[in-house]
Amino acid sequence: MQQLQSIVGAGRVDHGEAMNADDLHDESLHRRDRRPLAVVRPRTTDEVSRVARFASANGLPVVARGSGTGLSGGATPVPGGLVVCFAQMNEVLHVDDRDHVAVVQPGVTLRELDEVLAPRGLRYPVYPGEMSASLGGNVNTNAGGMRAVRHGVTRHHVVGLELVLIDGTVVRTGGPVVKSSSGYDLTQLVVGSEGTLALVTEITLRLTPRLDHSATVLVPFATLDAVTNAVAPIVASGLDPSILEYLDVFAMASITSGAGLELGIARDVTERASAYLIIVLETRTREQLDADIEALGTLLDDVGALETFILPASAGPRLIEAREKLFWRSKEAGAKDIIDIVVPRSSVARFLTDATAMAQRHGVFIAGCGHVGDGNVHLSVIENDDVKRGAFLDELFAFGVEIGGAVSGEHGIGMDKQRYFLALSDPVSLELQRAIKDVFDPAGLLNPHRLLDVRPVD
Secondary structure, eight states: OHHHHHHHOGGGEEOGGGSOGGGGOOSOSSOOOOOOSEEEOOOSHHHHHHHHHHHHHHTOOEEEESSSOOSSSTTOOOTTSEEEEOTTOOOEEEEETTTTEEEEOTTOBHHHHHHHHGGGTEEOOOOOSOTTOBHHHHHHHTOOOTTHHHHOOGGGTEEEEEEEOTTSOEEEEEOSOSOOOSSOOHHHHHTTSTTSSOEEEEEEEEOEEOOSEEEEEEEEESSHHHHHHHHHHHHHTTOOOSEEEEEEHHHHHHHHHHHTOOOOOOHHHHHHOSEEEEEEEEESSHHHHHHHHHHHHHHHHHTTOSOOEEOOTTHHHHHHHHHHTHHHHHHHTTOSEEEOOBOOGGGHHHHHHHHHHHHHHHTOEEEEEEETTTTEEEEEEEOSOHHHHHHHHHHHHHHHHHTTOBSOSSSOOTTTTHHHHHHHSOHHHHHHHHHHHHHHOTTOOBSOSSTTOOOOOO
C-alpha cells in the first residue's frame, strides 16, 4: 500500500474496511461480491502510468471504473487486484468553438460536460440514459441511447484518445480532425473494448450545435406490427428525428405511473393501444419545426396511428426523462435481466413477435421498449427461476444473432452476457480479437474474467 500511496497520495488509496461499497460494483442486476486489494484514485495521466507499471511489475489485475452506471458487470473488481477509479480525473480540459471539439478527462460526467457546453451553444449529443455516466465509461462500452437514431453512438463522436498501456506506456491516438486515412484506427479499436486493452486518460470529442426548437410526439398504435411498420417511412421521410422510441403498454404504464405523468390521452385510445412510439423532432427554427410536425402527422395517419399527440413543452421532457429511468422501474418490478439485443431495423417486429412467443413457451414475463429507429431492443425479463430464465435467454440470444443481430447493442458484454457472446460469435473473429488483446495486454491483467477472458476468477 505504501508504494501505491507514494504514487497517488495517502488519501487516494482505499483498502480493507476503508473501501466504499459503491466502488465495488456497477448497476448489473447480477451483483458479485468481490473485494480487490485496493481502490486507487489517480488525478493525472502520470499517476495512472505509474499505477499501471506497479500493477504490471507485481502481476496485479486492473479494473477501470468510471461512475459505475454500467449494466453488464464490466466494473466488477477482481480479488487481489486494483480498481482504478477515475472520479477525480474530471476536468473539461479544452473546448474549441471553431473546430467543435472538446478534450475531457475520463471522469467527466455527461451532466458536467453539458453544463460547460450549453452556454456555448454546443452539445455532446450521445445520451445513454444516465447523465451521471462518465465519458470514460461511455468510451469503454461504446454507449448509445435513445438519440442514436440521429446522432449515432459514442464511437461516432470520439476522434482521439490518450491511453495508458499496462506497462505504463502513454500513447495518443487520433486527434481533433474530421477524418483520417493514416494507418490502423487505434482510437476506434479501443472504443467499446470494455477496458481490456488500455486505460483511457483523455478523450477528444466531436461536438454538434444545440438546436433551440423541439417537439415530443406520442403516438399510440393498435398493434406492435403497426409500430414497427411505421419506422421505415419515418426514417425515409427525411424528418430526421432525434428520438424514435417504442414502448409496449407495460413499459408505458410503468414510466408514467412512476413519474406521476398524466398525458391526457383519452381512455378509449389507451384501451385500444398495444404499443407507442415516442418521436422527438429538433430544428433550428420554429417555422421548420411546425412544418415538420405537420408532415409527421400526415405520415402517421397514413401508417395507421390511432392518434398523434403533440405533448406540451412541460410534459415532453418529463416523458423522455421517465423513459430514461425505466431501468430503475424494471429493477423495482423484479427484473432479473435487462436485454439490449440489436437486430436489423426491418427485423424488429419479427424479433419481438418471436420473443413474446418464446416467453410464453418458457413461462417467463417480459416487458419491452427500445430504440426502434436503430433496431436496439430492450427487454426486461422477470423470472426468479434461473434454469427457466436461462433457457429462455439461450433461445432469445440465438434467435437475435440468427436474424443478423448482435448480443449487445450498447450496454456491453461484461460478465453478464459473456456466455452468450462467446457461444454465438464467429470463432475466427474471436481468435483475431484475442490476438489483439495479447498485443496490448500479454499478461491478461486489464479487466480480466469478462468479454473474451474465460479464465476462472479464482
